[in-house]
Amino acid sequence: MPERTIDFGKFGARGIKGSDAVVRQLDDLAGGIVTPVTVKRGLMARLHYLTKTDHSRAAAKDAGLTVTDRTLQAWLEGKRRPTKANLERIDAAYRTVRRHNVAKHLLARLNRDGRGTRVEIHPLNQSQVPRPLQRLVEYRTMNVRRWDRIVDAWAAGDHQGLDDAWEDVIVDLGSQWGQYEYVTNIGFAA
Template sequence: MAHWRWIHFGHYGAQGTPGGEALGIALGRMVSGISSPVDSDRGLAARLNYLTKSDAGYEAMDRAGVHVSPRTLMAWLAEERSPNKANLARLDAAYWDLRRRNVAADLKRRLHNSGRGTRVEINPVDESRVDRKRQRGEGLRRRLSTRDVNVRDLIIWDRAVDAWMDDDQAELDDIWQQICQDHLGTDWEAYAYVDSIGWDA
């Protein structure tokens, strides 16, 4: 990764998130699912039904560490027994893991937008708590405005979704750096950290 401008980000009070992390957060917001909490009867039943409908669901439970006997699982499904707190957390993790995997292709399709790509809104870091003498300088402050860019590179979106699914933060960081370099001109390094990223895909 190239040398980014914000070597000591946050040291003087700047507020923001690494761009790659913000990219992952924005992707996560595209995934909908069960709104009821896992520790409610409705939320638990919905997650168990979703997870036990396919081999992929059982694989997701295995990845999340849900290792119980078929008899125990059947008792959960019949609402004869309830998982302990640790297994509730694992079931919730397994559910969202499976949701991510099941919607990945749809996320790529939405971001590809029939070849037109997706318009990305980049909100810059918040320097309001930084002493004026410690801020990035008058010229840079004028350039640190909200930026709108249209990312049409479909390979970028495929890579981003795959990295998000794999929790590969290093890859997301590299993808964000490439987006910045390709679309933000000579001041791209100033957007290594952002307040947020959004789109309407």
């Protein structure tokens, strides 16, 4: 069984960690507000999402948005504008609350009553690696039937847990699973 990659990119290979690609794809599937938080429309949409119910307000506070109700009301009315640091907190709290809210539904869609979801793994980019050092790494597909640990770690924002859960999945690729620790893209739909 191969070891984990220690010095990725040393010879010019390009790509991202497989678990990061999974996070990106899950975020796309979760949907949400596309307008950036720096634009008034994006800010207002996030603030309304985070303050709509008492449950969402509590979740926003747990996610790190710890401002007074008076400040929050001034932002909602447009009387004051959040600082750059608060804009980042608002965006992070929105992503955290959104992930938590859609995780259960997304998990059911990915597991599909035990049938799972087909995953496409696009290998790392070796175009900048000298020819004698390139490895033969090909496009692979696999069916992932158990998404529970992956989605739970994603919803909790547990990067290490997600990385470990994704590693447990790619081990099913066989003895060459280490070649797919870094990829250019991972695609799946639910």
